[in-house]
Amino acid sequence: MTAFRFELLASDGTARTGIIHTPRGEIRTPAFMPVGTAATVKAMLPQSVRETGADIVLGNTYHLMLRPGAERIARLGGLHKFMNWPRPILTDSGGFQVMSLSALRKITEEGVRFQSHIDGHQEFLSPERAMEIQRLLGSDIQMVFDECPALPATHATIEKSMALSMRWAKRSRTAFDSQPDGERVGRACFGIVQGGTFADLRLRSAEALKEIGFEGYAVGGLAVGEPQSAMFETLDATVVHLPQDKPRYLMGVGKPDDIVGAVLRGIDMFDCVLPTRSGRNGQAFTFAGALNLKNARFADDAAPLEEGCNCLACRQFSRAYLHHVVKSGEIIAAMLLTWHNLAHYQRVMDGLRQAIAQSRLKDWIKAYYAARAPVDQG
């Protein structure tokens, strides 16, 4: 059994590239993890997700506990088998979705009581239950259960919330460590740094997590509407306190240039619904900027979506076709644009990994911005 292990291959300034070794396969970092909320990366077959270059996908504790249920997935052989994705899966703990999706939440020291957004059913999540669900799913990287306060909020509010999240992080770690050896070995538990945009709170949160000890460290509570500059400043104030020898994961981020800036600041892992959601809304990411395929100027455009892209959509179809199926509301529009967008994100990650390995990240980033069209092409 391969142990869970982070191998640092090269650094370029604060940025790093490496490999996370897991029993289910290697994860090349910096890594982008497509979001497979409800046991599917929307509009994609799992084999197509892999074809785009993904090493790992993300699943959602909150969604899967409500439907089809964690115990049911366990009976059916676990999430990997259920969704036919044999490679690594990271699951978030449900903390973020409880705050953003559910109704009638009641937070206590014990956990969160809430109503399902699907059928109004009463549900409960705690550090112990969140880790139990992730164990039942068979998740390779399990996230601690945390509280995600809405921003903006006062220092006092964020401090109180962060302190609760740190007590929950400790209980999550204990719960993870209590999982049977046969299930736990080769898997990882990641802590989540909280503290809003307050550098002093981020420091205290990072210290508290290191004191507990985790296989990886996530930065949570960002990408919730704050400007990119605030996110980067918070990263600068946070990453410096995280261990060098453990993977760092920026949760829920982001646009390609958010990712580029965060990699520059030492982040190793990302997840975001943007490439998949945008794909379902007729938007395509390219190195020249985002394209809105609804735009009539594509109606007669025989060129592929993006020259030089080797994804299925770019190999087999024209912009004119994509415009037509987007305008017609055809399912293949979501399939093809999601495919392209995930492939584009992986191309960005691949470019970043190679640039870091060759100590030319600054030049790569300069070229990355130079390639942008002067105005949005949409």
Next chain:
Amino acid sequence: MTAFRFELLASDGTARTGIIHTPRGEIRTPAFMPVGTAATVKAMLPQSVRETGADIVLGNTYHLMLRPGAERIARLGGLHKFMNWPRPILTDSGGFQVMSLSALRKITEEGVRFQSHIDGHQEFLSPERAMEIQRLLGSDIQMVFDECPALPATHATIEKSMALSMRWAKRSRTAFDSQPDGERVGRACFGIVQGGTFADLRLRSAEALKEIGFEGYAVGGLAVGEPQSAMFETLDATVVHLPQDKPRYLMGVGKPDDIVGAVLRGIDMFDCVLPTRSGRNGQAFTFAGALNLKNARFADDAAPLEEGCNCLACRQFSRAYLHHVVKSGEIIAAMLLTWHNLAHYQRVMDGLRQAIAQSRLKDWIKAYYAARAPVDQG
């Protein structure tokens, strides 16, 4: 350049199996043609449609003339290139859709003036324009423009409509024959027998079409709500008047057992939206009958959708997973169930072809009905 040619390989009673040779590939008959209305077989990549065993797909003159436009598709290199389906395409002439979809139709001897169901735009279709559109699309099998009266209707109404359709068939043939040699060679023009459920009108229609002469003969005006027995009786009264050496196409049919019964009666080609539409509605066709994947009894069912089916959905996923994604409204549900349904239809066609080739069609049909579960499993 391969000429368009129908090769009859074997007969079993009235049923036949053969190969339609075209410059774009062979079509094994009896053939089921997946419907690609708007230049996409809904929820499927073209390569996946081919993987299910399809030799040919159908496109719709009515839909494509309205969006993206026939002249535009011609500028972009034709429908095959546009939708990335290099194999044969049959296009219907728009007659049926004008009646079922458009508003404010006005039928004259010249053609049909109507309003687009998309944007209310004034449009016009005639035999000449319908054939021009099919030429612009680059269709391999072009259907004559006909009038499709609503049923039930009186003998007098159907007779008048059929007579108009026969005059339009003659004009369609003339228009097809006027297409430039370089485009027309290797392509086919099919006539459409009309006449409702009246045997005398079907006879007169078939005779009129044979007098004109076509590369193939379709039976139109059925599968519009009449009972299966009326459809079969009409087929019995019609097929006997069609040439032995030309393919026969029953338009818009149907459920698997409609197809089985029609093959028994000498039909060679079929198209229907049922496998694709049902796939988007959570319904799966199997040899044991139709399954409704919304049904809660599948929630814990670890078995594949259909034992013995080699389609991607059956190879890679459980009924429990399909139930989950159908209930969750995920796009992958439409993708997987459409894939399975198209594969199932092709398995039925393959079974029929082999049974006819081996002169055991009656036994095959007996076994086909015996495999049905005593009650609908849905």
